[in-house]
């Protein structure tokens with residue numbers, strides 16, 4: 608047993624409670640973050656190693672979570688492939704999305720120096736974080752990254768241009784996915800050299816295409832990234848949001864843990880997927896926007912039975928926190944997870 612409940616759980620060591628952290632725990636709800644945002648743009652926070660490290664650790668101090676996730680964004684991979692990225696009121700925007708296919712694909716050239724600031728941030732986080740806090744590195748999974756690169760924004764939630772390209776020009780789509788995958792492997796394995804304890808791959812848009820298409824055309828790229836990271840003895844959490852019953856394809860060959868959204872109960876998911884896989888999730892983050900903490904507590908109590916029987920489980924939300932979640936509720940959840948009677952034998 609170590610002093611980190613998060614790392615022990617990932618290593619299969621039975622602990623008295625599940626570890627707890629949240630996707631988007633730093634950059635959405637914390638007053639301390641919003642204060643920093645008054646002075647700095649999001650890009651400035653992310654690209655200045657000292658500031659990115661500071662923001663990464665805010666939720667550890669302010670919420671008491673068991674893990675810190677690197678403060679960055681999945682879209683720095685397209686940026687390092689030469690695409691021009693802006694974060695606006697309407698979310699991320701690329702100047703030249705990959706719609707005019709041919710010439711633009713050949714213009715994607717990796718410039719690893721654009722990722723250096725992340726490694727510097729990791730070194731500072733590693734130096735400053737409490738010993739018991741696990742450090743999570745991450746990148747976007749190839750399909751989600753592809754969706755943004757082709758669509759160019761997140762306003763069209765159906766990502767219809769990206770999906771059309773996948774079907775209409777499979778060879779071009781493959782070329783783009785290859786370029787994303789190669790740079791992601793370099794990026795992820797370099798993060799492991801800078802001391803991350805665990806790596807999460809975010810496939811936020813897995814649910815946009817049929818499972819068979821996902822499994823046949825996308826999963827091989829996912830496997831290449833996760834295999835490269837696991838070769839460094841770093842455990843991997845794969846989050847295929849919206850994959851539904853397709854979770855049965857996400858086995859221990861692909862990742863150590865699967866992140867689960869709120870669609871299914873964890874008890875059902877447990878019967879649907881590889882018993883060797885750990886699970887992470889899947890509290891509905893929208894419940895964190897309600898006013899009544901008694902209702903919140905009742906929803907949390909629904910996890911007690913699962914958590915008493917399953918030790919390979921990390922408590923998290925089924926997707927990221929959003930600005931309308933109250934920080935008091937988020938803190939309430941952390942304290943609840945830490946103090947609940949988990950009755951683990």
Ligand code: CP3
Nearest residue numbers: 631632633634649677678679680681698699761809811927
């Ligand atoms: O706590 C954290 O926020 C951790 C760092 C982090 C960010 N983005 C910072 C961010 C992480 C892990 C991400 C991942 C990410 N980024 C994903 C995958 C996870 C998911 O939420 O589905 C995706 C799809 C993106 C792309 C992206 N970045 C979008 C669509 C947006 C706009 C909408 C939104 O979520 O806010 C961003 C902006 C972004 N990324 C912000 C932050 C803190 C908001 C920037 C601000 O303060 O204005």
